[in-house]
Amino acid sequence: MKSLATLPTKGRDLRLDLFRGVANWGIFLDHIPNNIVNWVTTRNYGFSDAADLFIFISGYTVAFVFARMMLERGFIIGASRLLKRVWQIYVAHVFLFVLYLAEIGYVAQSYGNSSFTDDFNIRGFLANPAPFLFEGLMLRFKPVNMDVLPLYIVLMGVFPPILWLMLRRPNMTLAASALLYLMARYFGWNVAAYPTGVWYFNPFAWQFLFTFGAWFALGGSAQAMPFIRSRTALVLGIGYLLFALVMTMAARSDELRALIPPDIYGAFNPNDKTNLAPYRLLHFVVFAFFVVRLLPRDWPGLEWRMFRPAIKCGQQSLEVFCAGIFLSFAAHVVLVESSGATWIQIVVSIVGILMMTALAYYRSWSKNADKAPAKSKPIVAVAG
Numbered sequence: 290m291k292s293l294a295t296l297p298t299k300g301r302d303l304r305l306d307l308f309r310g311v312a313n314w315g316i317f318l319d320h321i322p323n324n325i326v327n328w329v330t331t332r333n334y335g336f337s338d339a340a341d342l343f344i345f346i347s348g349y350t351v352a353f354v355f356a357r358m359m360l361e362r363g364f365i366i367g368a369s370r371l372l373k374r375v376w377q378i379y380v381a382h383v384f385l386f387v388l389y390l391a392e393i394g395y396v397a398q399s400y401g402n403s404s405f406t407d408d409f410n411i412r413g414f415l416a417n418p419a420p421f422l423f424e425g426l427m428l429r430f431k432p433v434n435m436d437v438l439p440l441y442i443v444l445m446g447v448f449p450p451i452l453w454l455m456l457r458r459p460n461m462t463l464a465a466s467a468l469l470y471l472m473a474r475y476f477g478w479n480v481a482a483y484p485t486g487v488w489y490f491n492p493f494a495w496q497f498l499f500t501f502g503a504w505f506a507l508g509g510s511a512q513a514m515p516f517i518r519s520r521t522a523l524v525l526g527i528g529y530l531l532f533a534l535v536m537t538m539a540a541r542s543d544e545l546r547a548l549i550p551p552d553i554y555g556a557f558n559p560n561d562k563t564n565l566a567p568y569r570l571l572h573f574v575v576f577a578f579f580v581v582r583l584l585p586r587d588w589p590g591l592e593w594r595m596f597r598p599a600i601k602c603g604q605q606s607l608e609v610f611c612a613g614i615f616l617s618f619a620a621h622v623v624l625v626e627s628s629g630a631t632w633i634q635i636v637v638s639i640v641g642i643l644m645m646t647a648l649a650y651y652r653s654w655s656k657n658a659d660k661a662p663a664k665s666k667p668i669v670a671v672a673g
Contacts, residue, residue: 292360294459295508297353303591304584305353306603309346310649313602314642315339317613320434321620325631326638333541335533336560337573340437343610344495345577347441348502351448356456356507359449368449375445378607382438385611386425389432390414392615396622409433409618413484424483431482434614436489443492444499455503460512463504470497474564487563494565498573510581517578526575533572598646605649612648616641 316339318327332338351371359367394415397405406412410433414421424430428439455462473493480488516522536557539546546554557568602609620637627633
């Protein structure tokens with residue numbers, strides 16, 4: 290079957306690295322409660338946030354990396370390489386899962402603060418570790434803030450046949466993904482969590498954003514470009530972003546909320562993140578269209594020194610993400626056990642981002658060192 294998708298241009302797209310790095314920083318800051326610094330993140334100014342950006346870029350990147358391999362070397366090779374990456378992410382998740390549980394449990398016992406075990410959903414684990422550990426390995430039990438990686442693992446694990454179909458019928462595949470999204474919202478489909486409840490990120494809903502990212506990489510952006518560059522898209526997009534800003538700020542301001550009819554305010558608050566509300570999805574799509582319109586792939590600013598730390602964090606995204614989860618709890622403990630003053634909030638936020646960035650530079654250096662060819666030693670002739 291002939292491919293109808295447009296393969297992305299070879300070479301690294303620094304826009305992906307930049308925004309993935311920013312998303313990792315945003316997730317870290319958003320996971321620190323009562324932190325004034327997380328006012329700089331996007332969740333305060335619209336319906337979508339760093340998690341939406343992370344999942345979209347993940348879908349885009351998977352298509353970017355594995356689509357050409359699947360076409361040139363066949364489905365089996367492409368799928369096996371993709372699943373190898375899934376295994377690597379799963380191993381990273383298990384490693385983080387164990388460390389995170391140990392971190393929370395140790396701190397809770399050392400400081401005699403049982404609220405940590407309740408706030409981060411590990412009281413059941415401490416009381417009866419075996420079933421919780423097993424369910425954690427099955428991705429059903431997740432301490433607070435550990436919801437993104439299981440979603441990522443599941444979405445990538447089922448993606449090989451979807452990518453195969455998208456390479457041949459990209460628009461049809463996106464339409465099927467949209468239908469699943471709508472049906473999941475209508476029928477209330479989700480995956481059971483352990484010991485109770487459902488997944489915080491409903492995979493039946495969030496799969497659409499992941500698939501949309503892949504579609505965008507495989508020619509979708511080119512198809513949408515006439516609309517993206519149109520005056521209509523510009524006016525409607527700006528209007529919708531301003532509307533989202535007002536609705537989001539109203540949740541934090543009693544004076545502003547009083548100016549909005551209750552029925553309108555209630556339609557957008559609280560923000561339905563679990564099931565990826567349509568208004569949230571639309572907000573992110575508008576944001577993505579604006580990025581494509583205003584930030585071309587060859588923008589010289591991507592080489593500016595000021596963007597290098599974020600780009601480096603995006604290039605080492607898995608390690609940086611895991612470190613951010615671990616560090617966000619450490620920062621939370623510092624704020625709880627100290628005065629929590631504004632200057633402390635700023636310090637722990639900056640220190641955390643600096644540590645994530647240092648890890649990214651180290652991992653980049655380490656990978657390059659592993660790839661460096663060994664220098665051949667001169668052969669010395671020995672006279673007989």
